[in-house]
Amino acid sequence: MCQLLGMNCNTPTDITFSFDGFRRRGGLTDHHTDGFGIAFFEGKGVRVFRDNRPGASSPMAESISQYQIKSLNVIAHIRKATRGDVNLENTHPFIRELWGENWVFAHNGTVEGVGVCEECHYQPIGTTDSEAAFCRIVSELKEMYPAKPSEKEIFDAVVKVTERIAEHGVFNFILSNGHFMIARCTTNLHYVCRKAPFGKALRDDDVSIDFSQYTQITDKVTVITTQPLTKNENWIKMKNGGYVFFKDGDVLYEIEGMLPEAKPHV
């Protein structure tokens, strides 16, 4: 199994504090050692860094931490391979252009039987179930809406398409087009919305940060992750079948889902 990290904000924010705690799980504090990837949106563009070495010891992850890139939307992933070889093309996050935008996707879990749809426009490059599922999502969105619809229509369409895929396994994912972020939970996904008054956060490796020193009173920063990264914040655990649509660091739409125990195949 893998771990996910997402950030959605109303002001360009440096994810280093969260990313450093997160990537330690790739080989140091946990066993997700089959590569990592991170995508930073910058305007309509996106910077993606991937490595098939463990996040904790990858020199590329080290450089990224040093760059302190600020972004409104970030998706990161550390991988414990369950399907597909350990190589660059199988490393999350995956990207496709949809409606003239970069769409970025990362998945935790395994979904069975999402075969390659040969007549679909978007084809997987690697061999993971995750990329095959992502190609289904963007293919179906494009087919339903040849031109980009409203955000609410996109949210509803993503729910419709992904609920079918989620019937075939564990489908925790984060998806973004650089304007908003959609999170979907089967088993484990937590989020925290940081806003004023900002306080101190204590990471699980006991590194602390005082957000009030780095923020304006109007800032809103949401962090989404498989397991909470800090010990003293109010992380909300998403339920099975739950969806959240984040924009500008806030929850815009939500489907609560059921308790994780409620679905037999989880």
Add this chain to the structure above:
Amino acid sequence: MCQLLGMNCNTPTDITFSFDGFRRRGGLTDHHTDGFGIAFFEGKGVRVFRDNRPGASSPMAESISQYQIKSLNVIAHIRKATRGDVNLENTHPFIRELWGENWVFAHNGTVEGVGVCEECHYQPIGTTDSEAAFCRIVSELKEMYPAKPSEKEIFDAVVKVTERIAEHGVFNFILSNGHFMIARCTTNLHYVCRKAPFGKALRDDDVSIDFSQYTQITDKVTVITTQPLTKNENWIKMKNGGYVFFKDGDVLYEIEGMLPEAKPHV
């Protein structure tokens, strides 16, 4: 105007020597200061680094040189903006998935009137003529061949599609899917095929390298670039309308083209 750099080899090769000379033109030895980008194929995957700072002084370009990534196919670009703002989404090379492969494209020159084709599947994310042209190419290839055809058919199709675009301006480009590389010239594109017996090369900034120390006798490395990077090698200048299809460091197919003076609108 921008500058292009491509490398196509039969063994994974470190492009640092060429890239270091090339990126000096982004702000040091020349005036291409509006960003740079480089894509390294690794298996079916591709690593892309882009920066909207000058190639010569970008810390990202510096890290890339230090990484000494080895690859069979590399495309790099330094930008002097003629169309489109200086930002990340307008920075070459551009990438799209076609037939389950990463297709990478970089362009030097300006092509007028390549409007956005709204019914085409591939849509530009930024505002450059280059990305609009690339979206036309991949859209038409996909329409002509829903499934991937032979390499010769791909070459012929690329020639057919791009000859039409080239009627509208200066269209020097390099295109690769990680298996082969196609170069097309209107005004300036040169290449050199390095193979045994390997000798010393002297870069235009007087840095030299002895390739015989880094190569095997079977190695073949072709470097394609806007202007020759070394003073003492046999760079072949491509002609207007010329196309070369490189594979494993060798020329596989070629259309010679005419002298650059022969076409009125160049």
